[in-house]
Amino acid sequence: MVADDKVIEIVNKRMRGNKDCIPRFLYKYRPFDKFAYEMLADNYLYLCPAENLDDPSECRTTLTVEDFYNVATNRLKVKCVDAILELIKPYTAAADFQLAKSKVYSILTPNGEVRKHYLLDIESDLQMLAPEADTVLLINLLACIPDAFKDPNIASKFGEHIGLAIDARQYMGICSLSELADSAQMWEKYANDASGYCVEYDMTDYQEVDLLYPVVYQDERNINIINNIVLSYVGEMILKLSCGKVDADCSSYARMFLTKNTKWAYQKEWRLLGDANQKIKAPKISAVCLGRNVSQEHKKEMIRFCNEHGIMIKENKF
Numbered sequence: 001m002v003a004d005d006k007v008i009e010i011v012n013k014r015m016r017g018n019k020d021c022i023p024r025f026l027y028k029y030r031p032f033d034k035f036a037y038e039m040l041a042d043n044y045l046y047l048c049p050a051e052n053l054d055d056p057s058e059c060r061t062t063l064t065v066e067d068f069y070n071v072a073t074n075r076l077k078v079k080c081v082d083a084i085l086e087l088i089k090p091y092t093a094a095a096d097f098q099l100a101k102s103k104v105y106s107i108l109t110p111n112g113e114v115r116k117h118y119l120l121d122i123e124s125d126l127q128m129l130a131p132e133a134d135t136v137l138l139i140n141l142l143a144c145i146p147d148a149f150k151d152p153n154i155a156s157k158f159g160e161h162i163g164l165a166i167d168a169r170q171y172m173g174i175c176s177l178s179e180l181a182d183s184a185q186m187w188e189k190y191a192n193d194a195s196g197y198c199v200e201y202d203m204t205d206y207q208e209v210d211l212l213y214p215v216v217y218q219d220e221r222n223i224n225i226i227n228n229i230v231l232s233y234v235g236e237m238i239l240k241l242s243c244g245k246v247d248a249d250c251s252s253y254a255r256m257f258l259t260k261n262t263k264w265a266y267q268k269e270w271r272l273l274g275d276a277n278q279k280i281k282a283p284k285i286s287a288v289c290l291g292r293n294v295s296q297e298h299k300k301e302m303i304r305f306c307n308e309h310g311i312m313i314k315e316n317k318f
Contacts, residue, residue, distance in 0.1 A: 007214050007215075007216045007217075008216055010214050011213055011214060011216065011258060014212065014213050014214075017210070019209060022203050022209065022212060022270075023179050023203065023270070024202065024203060024204065025181065025200055025201065025202060025203065025286065026177040026178065026179065026201050026203055026270055026283070027177060027178045027179070027180060027181055027186075027198050027199065027200055027201070028045070028176075028177055028178075028198065028199045028201065029178065029183075029186045029187060029189075029190035029191040029196065029197075029198045030190065030191060030196050030197060030198070030199070031190075031191055031192035031195070031196040032192070032195070032196055032197065032294075032298045036197070037301075037305060039282070040199070040285070040288075040305065040309075041305075041309075042279075043281060043282045043285075044279040044280060044281060044282055045175045045272060045279070045280055045281075045282045046175060046277075046278075046279055047173025047174060047175050047272065047273075047274045047275065047276060047277065047278045047279075047280065048173060048174055048175065048176075048276070048277075049170060049171075049172070049173060049174075049276040049277065050170075050172045050173070050174055050257065050276070051170060073113060077111075077112050077113050077114075078105070078108060078112035078113075081104060081108070081114060081142065082101075084138065084141050084142060085097075085100065085101055085104060085138070087133070087134075087137070087138055087141075088100060088126070088130040088133040088135065088138060090133075091130040091131075091132040091133035092129055092130045092133070096129045096130065097129075097130075099129055100125075100126055100129045100130060103122045103125050103126060103129070104122065104126075104142070106122070107119065107121070107122060114142050114143075116142070116143045119139045119142055119143055120139070123135055123136070123139050126138065126139075170276065171275065171276050172257055172273065172275075172276060173273070173274045173275050173276035173277060173278050174257065174271050174272070174273060175271065175272040175280075176267075176269050176270075176271055177201065177269070177270045177271070177272070178267055178268055178269055178270070179268040179269075179270065180267070180268050181198075181200065181289075182198075182289070182316050183266070183267075185266050185267075186198075186266075186267065187291055187292075187316060191291050192291075193291075193293060194291035194292045194293040194294075194316065195291050195293040195294055195295065195298075196291050196294070197288055197289060197290050197291060197294070197298075197302060198288070198289040198291075198316070199285055199287075199288055199289075200285070200286050200287040200288070200289065200314075201282065201283035201284065201285060201286070202283055202284045202285075202286040203283050204284070206283040206284075207281060208272065208280050208281060208283075211272045211273050211274055211280070212270055212271070212272055213258050213270065213271055213273065214258070214269070214270050214271075215258050215259070215260055215264075215267070215269040215270065215271060216258055216259045216260075217259075217260055217261070217262045217264065217265040218259065218261070218262060257271065257273055258271060258273075285309075285311050286311075286312065287311065287312040287313070287314050288302060288306055288311055288312070288313055288314070289313075289314040289315065289316050290302060290313065290314070290315050290316065291316055292315070292316050
């Protein structure tokens with residue numbers, strides 16, 4: 001299964017500041033623990049370290065930048081080339097796309113690096129195979145991106161992001177919310193078998209909305225950190241070098257914190273991203289829903305709390 005393109009599109013929109021794609025309400029399922037009333041009274045959300053997430057494979061890396069780019073020769077490698085070639089995929093039939101890839105592969109070195117001085121030789125072939133695509137842009141990207149990597153500013157930021165990414169599981173904080181208002185699975189897993197509660201947050205005018213992104217679910221997950229950093233830079237460079245004509249996927253870096261296996265797709269999760277162990281201001285609480293197995297003691301206390309704070313109280317259906 002391929003990652004949901006619609007969700008990736010929303011991630012890209014969010015990275016560019018679009019707020020229209022955010023659901024009006026998001027939900028937090030919780031057990032009654034020692035932080036229950038503190039979180040509600042002090043109106044905060046806790047950003048849990050990524051290493052404590054459901055899936056232990058999240059935010060890990062095994063590859064290095066050398067898998068994508070040869071610093072010594074200043075040449076792109078085949079993984080990076082493949083990412084750029086995706087630009088023409090929508091404009092070709094499957095067979096023609098494979099032919100176009102083979103044309104580009106034919107000018108790679110035995111080590112799988114782009115030989116820039118052969119690029120013009122294949123431009124007409126690419127244009128014939130993808131007549132509606134901007135193949136001049138494609139050639140320019142394959143030629144110019146290695147030079148862009150030599151820019152001291154890009155190199156500096158690149159190094160900083162790699163450092164952050166390698167330590168991501170310790171230093172990246174995540175707070176998970178759900179689109180689901182009343183989910184039996186969510187009640188069972190995150191609210192102590194429906195003996196807890198669920199907070200309904202109104203996301204209208206939320207001041208920390210820039211930290212909020214939807215989760216992408218896929219089987220063969222592209223969560224490798226270094227991979228995503230490189231491809232994120234490629235996406236940003238595509239936007240810059242095409243003068244905004246190409247709506248490139250710039251979500252790769254963010255998606256290393258936003259991608260989960262499809263077995264978790266039932267959660268319909270959105271995440272707030274920030275520093276691990278940080279407490280950030282929560283959205284406005286519009287209601288609190290009590291689990292069907294809530295104890296009388298907790299029920300009585302939550303009803304009292306909500307009445308004192310002018311919060312609507314509900315009971316779940318499951």
